[in-house]
Amino acid sequence: MTESANDPAAAGGATPGDLERERQRNLRVSDAEREHVVELLQRAIGHGMLDLDEFTERTDTALAARTRGELNAVLVDLPGLHHEHAVPAQGASSFARPSRPRTDPSQRAEIKGVGSTLVRRGRWQVPPALLVRNKYGETKLDFSEAEFTTDVVTVELDTKWGSVNIIVPDRAAVDLSELDELKWSTLNDKTNSSHTSGRPLIVVTGRVVGGTVTLRHPRRSWFG
Numbered sequence: 001m002t003e004s005a006n007d008p009a010a011a012g013g014a015t016p017g018d019l020e021r022e023r024q025r026n027l028r029v030s031d032a033e034r035e036h037v038v039e040l041l042q043r044a045i046g047h048g049m050l051d052l053d054e055f056t057e058r059t060d061t062a063l064a065a066r067t068r069g070e071l072n073a074v075l076v077d078l079p080g081l082h083h084e085h086a087v088p089a090q091g092a093s094s095f096a097r098p099s100r101p102r103t104d105p106s107q108r109a110e111i112k113g114v115g116s117t118l119v120r121r122g123r124w125q126v127p128p129a130l131l132v133r134n135k136y137g138e139t140k141l142d143f144s145e146a147e148f149t150t151d152v153v154t155v156e157l158d159t160k161w162g163s164v165n166i167i168v169p170d171r172a173a174v175d176l177s178e179l180d181e182l183k184w185s186t187l188n189d190k191t192n193s194s195h196t197s198g199r200p201l202i203v204v205t206g207r208v209v210g211g212t213v214t215l216r217h218p219r220r221s222w223f224g
Contacts (some may be wrong), residue, residue: 025069037062037071044078047176048189048215078177108154113137123147129154132206134162142167144218148200157206157213164213166204173198174215181207190216 010067038059057073065071111118112133112178121142132139139159144167157164157179168174168191176189185208204213 027068029065029068029071040075042182047179048187049078049176066160074222103197127154131156133158135160137162139164144169152201154203154205157208159211161210163211166215167218168202168215170217171198174203175201175203178203178205186212188214
């Protein structure tokens with residue numbers, strides 16, 4: 001018996017799994033699902049992953065979405081955020097983050113201060129995980145000349161009433177999706193690296209109260 005030319009699996013070489021994913025993408029979404037995705041977008045703008053124009057554009061798209069594929073398209077490049085019932089649209093995973101191994105607690109270093117300026121700069125060795133505790137002081141982490149021991153570094157912040165400045169190498173990427181709490185604080189990501197797949201990946205987590213968190217690339221000298 002020959003396969004029918006009208007059979008989509010036979011004609012296009014699609015597997016049953018491909019057909020099921022396509023069916024899931026084409027399922028209709030409810031108002032509750034649209035509102036949930038808008039809440040995720042609000043979380044993304046709070047973490048500095050979207051600017052106001054991007055947030056507005058994606059919110060309009062989410063509210064107008066008819067299918068799960070259309071709805072998930074506004075989240076696919078935002079690390080750590082997803083709509084659990086939406087299936088990624090085909091070909092829309094170019095910004096997907098690789099999975100991250102858990103850090104051994106014994107590999108975490110801690111720096112802390114009260115009313116102090118905490119600085120790491122120059123050719124310092126970066127541990128796989130770094131916990132920063134600082135109150136009423138400034139924190140500056142300059143990774144531009146640092147020696148990384150792993151491809152993924154977790155920086156956990158526990159700071160109150162002080163600024164945090166993180167200088168990110170041009171080749172690196174930043175993940176802000178796990179920054180749990182910004183209270184009376186401002187996040188200013190000047191690197192625009194949240195949507196890239198650079199290495200090393202600097203994952204910023206923790207909480208900041210009453211402070212400013214700024215991420216930027218190294219400044220360039222006029223004289224090279």
